Amino acid sequence: MTYAPSLLITHAYLYLDRGLEIADGWIHLDKGRVAGFGPMTMAPPQTAKRLSAGGRIVTPGLVNAHHHMYQNLTRSYAPVVNGTLFEWLQGLYPLWATLDEESVYLSSYVAMIELLLGGCTTSMDHHYVHPRPRLIDAQVRAARDIGFRFHATRGSMTRSVKDGGLPPDSVVQSEDHILEDCERLIGLYHDPEPGAMIRVALAPCSLFSVSETIMKESAAMAERLDVRLHTHLAEDHDEDRYCQEVYGCTPTEYFERSGWASERSWVAHYIYPSTDEVDRLAQKGVCAAQCPCSNMMIGGGAADAMDLRRRGMRVGLGCDGSASTDHASLWLEARMALLLGRFRNGPHSMTARDALDMATRGGAACLGREDEIGHLRLGACADLVIWGLPPFSRAGALSDPIEALLRCAPATAWTTIVNGRVLVSEGQPCQSGLERILSEHERAARRMQKLDHG
Incomplete structure (x- = not known):
């Protein structure tokens, strides 16, 4: 298996697992796994690639x-x-x-x-x-x-x-x-x-x-x-x-x-x-x-x-x-x-x-995989989300970011990472050819619903 480059995400509110949260922290992803995490007051490792979460919430995928x-x-x-x-x-x-x-x-x-x-x-x-x-x-x-x-x-x-x-x-x-x-x-x-x-x-x-x-x-x-x-x-x-x-x-x-x-x-x-x-x-x-x-x-x-x-x-x-x-x-x-x-x-x-x-x-x-997905403890799969909440939606939500994540709507993925690879960046999918996929999907849906008269 080929792995994505080592990635350090900084300046994040980290929800790593139930009972494990860091208010201002970093998380290091390497070889498709969580290699480390800690508060920003503790020096993070030096990596080739860094991504600032800008204070956003990070959770397991x-x-x-x-x-x-x-x-x-x-x-x-x-x-x-x-x-x-x-x-x-x-x-x-x-x-x-x-x-x-x-x-x-x-x-x-x-x-x-x-x-x-x-x-x-x-x-x-x-x-x-x-x-x-x-x-x-x-x-x-x-x-x-x-x-x-x-x-x-x-x-x-x-x-x-x-x-x-x-x-x-x-x-x-x-x-x-x-x-x-x-x-x-x-x-x-x-x-x-x-x-x-x-x-x-x-x-x-x-x-x-x-x-x-x-x-x-x-x-x-x-x-x-x-x-x-x-x-x-x-x-x-x-x-x-x-x-x-x-x-x-x-x-x-x-x-x-x-x-x-x-x-x-x-x-x-x-x-x-x-x-x-x-x-x-x-x-x-x-x-x-x-x-x-x-x-x-x-x-x-x-x-x-x-x-x-x-x-x-x-x-x-x-x-x-x-x-x-x-x-x-x-x-x-x-x-x-x-x-x-x-x-x-x-x-x-x-x-x-x-x-x-x-x-x-x-x-x-x-799915029988609680040992390696659904959390971000050391050794877990490098699957995570940096969440985006619109500024007007989150205004005033200062005391509990996790309650705000589900109460202040709508939240969407700012960044989604699977196996250490960024698949959504700044709220947009990273895959090419999506317009073609959507166009072909619409044609298939129209045929199925008998709406394609051409």
Whole structure:
């Protein structure tokens, strides 16, 4: 691996980790890792390249624990914009059935740039719609072209409309094909080494969209090949009814009996478990991703993140699908998690540091990488954000910069660094050819939405 030049960032308010902050400090990045930090009163090392943060806040890069990148091709899609979860899915599946390698590459590229601008340096993506082969290969290519730290999760569906499911036949696959492709992707792209830029996890879409065989065989493959597991769980009351009718149990009970209740697993949403179920999964090491904006937009409830945390479950944040949230800003998700938590449990229940901890350490725990991302302690991956707050937005916010970061809106990334490389500088992406990417993305979106009459 080739490394970016050694970089010293000075004159920053450093939020290095929960409980580790330096009001006026420096941080040294070298060989893709955090090599040192300290207050400005302590002489920093001499390096070839220096960057002044100008008093801005520096935090670890945010970690997105749940997303569906392809959905930015159908943002704010008018026919279903006010539907329930199931109505929304039924309206959009026929459009998503037209996905191909080009549209997945473009949507992934756009999503990753948008995430970088919102302070995210590592993201997973839950891609479960496979009308054509090698769509996840296209995502990996986009991540490598940008230099983004990416966890591809090979999603799957086996139950179409004819089987009592929601998606059309064209986006479901046979059990054998799914399992073969999962093993192919892990063999090609999963990097188990420290500092890995690409990893792969297994991610059947949901309990009501795949067979029991896929659930159990995915768990067995994850154990055999040492990768992680992800799915949606306890997201909707219809899921409860489905599991009772088909399996005679709750979604969490079915999750457990399928062999998923282990520290390999993290789940999206987890809105409607019982307290006993939360306690059981937390004890097994299962993590959860709260998706505040998406859940509020659809009106289907939201996980009580602070209660999950009190019960011992690690909780991260996710942007979720760009067609439900209609954005990919993890900063906004952290702010909304803060507001939602306080609205639900009172003003003493949650602080900005709690929300930031979910967006960093919590997301890293979901991805099984809390040892090296989600914080900026010595030896951590050199993934960080220098935040920009407009002068009129931050005027008067003098006593607590971290509370101000989520309260004084809007904040965006002034500088985003991944693996020691500057990917956003002075609020602008550093990649070339972005106008072409956006133009091609618009053409792909127009074709998908049947708006291209030319």
